Amino acid sequence: MTIPAESPGRWLDALADRINGLDEADHDALQTYLGESRIGHDLIAPVIEPGLRVLEVGSGIGALGHYLASRGIDIRGIEPAESGFDRMSRLAERVSAAAGTTGFSASARSAEDLDPDTDGSFDLIYSVHVLEHLPDPEAALAAMNGVLKPGGTMVHLCPNYRFAYDPHFAIPIPFWSPALTRAIFARRIEAHREVWDGLNFIGAGRLARIARTEGLSVRFHPGVMAATFARLNNDPVFRARHDGLAGRLAGWTAKGPFAGWLRAIPPQWASPMAVTLSKPV
Numbered sequence: 001m002t003i004p005a006e007s008p009g010r011w012l013d014a015l016a017d018r019i020n021g022l023d024e025a026d027h028d029a030l031q032t033y034l035g036e037s038r039i040g041h042d043l044i045a046p047v048i049e050p051g052l053r054v055l056e057v058g059s060g061i062g063a064l065g066h067y068l069a070s071r072g073i074d075i076r077g078i079e080p081a082e083s084g085f086d087r088m089s090r091l092a093e094r095v096s097a098a099a100g101t102t103g104f105s106a107s108a109r110s111a112e113d114l115d116p117d118t119d120g121s122f123d124l125i126y127s128v129h130v131l132e133h134l135p136d137p138e139a140a141l142a143a144m145n146g147v148l149k150p151g152g153t154m155v156h157l158c159p160n161y162r163f164a165y166d167p168h169f170a171i172p173i174p175f176w177s178p179a180l181t182r183a184i185f186a187r188r189i190e191a192h193r194e195v196w197d198g199l200n201f202i203g204a205g206r207l208a209r210i211a212r213t214e215g216l217s218v219r220f221h222p223g224v225m226a227a228t229f230a231r232l233n234n235d236p237v238f239r240a241r242h243d244g245l246a247g248r249l250a251g252w253t254a255k256g257p258f259a260g261w262l263r264a265i266p267p268q269w270a271s272p273m274a275v276t277l278s279k280p281v
Contacts, residue, residue: 058130069103077106
């Protein structure tokens with residue numbers, strides 16, 4: 001039985017209610033991924049509409065893809081599910097069974113493997129916290145551009161490592177040095193070393209250079225960092241993931257006298273960054 005099409009928040013809540021029997025770790029992971037699905041929907045809401053052919057890069061557990069399919073969106077997904085994210089594949093199976101939709105599927109492939117001869121072309125390509133995990137962002141974005149229709153749009157949300165902080169481990173990056181960071185926070189990083197080793201530490205400057213090479217226009221969205229800090233105060237699952245000194249300071253800043261200052265930070269220097277890449281007609 002397909003869950004009735006409705007607002008993404010209610011739909012995702014209903015989906016979660018249909019998934020039972022998870023252990024504590026899987027339950028917590030499910031809530032985290034569903035939270036990211038809500039953020040992903042907010043990211044693409046201004047540009048998504050029926051009639052578009054859509055590709056989700058890094059579809060994760062597939063929750064957002066199934067929701068969009070329930071609304072009549074022609075959507076496909078790719079998910080390499082590389083080391084460090086093994087839990088996603090089993091949660092994706094549970095989500096698919098609970099959603100009951102038939103219009104969404106995700107293939108176990110990397111973005112670099114996209115090919116217009118086999119994949120066709122898309123009006124909209126998006127990703128949520130994926131770009132920083134790509135082994136070769138230049139090759140991956142070139143391949144995405146290769147399957148993007150003229151006049152099409154890409155929208156991506158990811159950390160901006162110009163801002164010296166990593167949200168996966170909730171740690172600062174002293175002097176913008178991953179090597180120094182790994183030495184200082186060795187114990188914390190070692191517990192999930194495969195995740196750390198898979199980060200490419202992409203920043204706004206590198207992303208803009210790739211876009212220019214691909215002939216894409218670039219627009220960084222303002223206010224994303226302020227909204228993320230505010231989320232620490234109203235999203236308990238998100239707050240629990242960042243329950244360190246940095247997270248507490250960020251939450252305080254969002255509701256303190258510096259909230260206006262947060263909104264004034266140029267988006268190219270804020271983290272996370274949301275960016276729209278547009279292909280000319």
